[in-house]
């Protein structure tokens with residue numbers, strides 16, 4: 206049995222969504238980021254953390270890829286050229302899309318107030334828009350970034366689109382909007398949204 210640590214309004218959502226995609230049951234421990242008791246599993250006091258038996262894994266992308274590999278779904282096998290392209294999209298999701306959202310969020314609510322620089326958010330939005338233009342070109346007319354098969358980076362883009370919506374950053378109409386709608390119509394996504402609503406009051410990221 207798996208246990209996800211972290212509120213579902215955080216990146217813990219990704220892990221719950223992945224487990225729902227895989228049809229795996231899990232327990233949920235909604236310990237908040239920076240709770241001192243997280244020190245036992247993550248010295249950074251960040252979430253999510255996944256407990257798998259006696260092991261704990263930190264970092265949502267590593268967790269999602271591990272689960273996909275372990276259950277042999279939503280991923281191409283390691284060492285294949287398709288996996289190289291898939292991992293390239295995963296890295297792009299984190300470096301180009303998530304980074305702009307995360308820095309903007311830090312300067313909105315996560316950093317101590319005296320360290321926030323509101324104008325940084327304009328630069329983040331510029332980077333976000335550039336990343337979406339690139340995603341639109343790379344996606345082309347495919348259903349998912351790797352073609353017909355939904356894989357780990359699609360799940361990340363689906364989560365990041367929700368984060369962008371909560372940040373009030375628009376995704377321009379076109380192939381990326383259609384792609385996000387396709388991803389967010391998946392039963393496992395909707396199931397996870399319901400679970401989040403049942404366990405949280407406000408979804409912020």
Ligand SMILES: N[C@@H](CCC(=O)N[C@@H](CS)C(=O)NCC(=O)O)C(=O)O
Nearest residue numbers: 215216238250251252253264265266
């Ligand atoms: N790369 C990590 C980032 C984890 C992270 O920053 N999580 C946020 C919540 S979504 C957190 O715990 N923030 C607390 C902090 O920044 O101190 C992952 O993807 O899991």
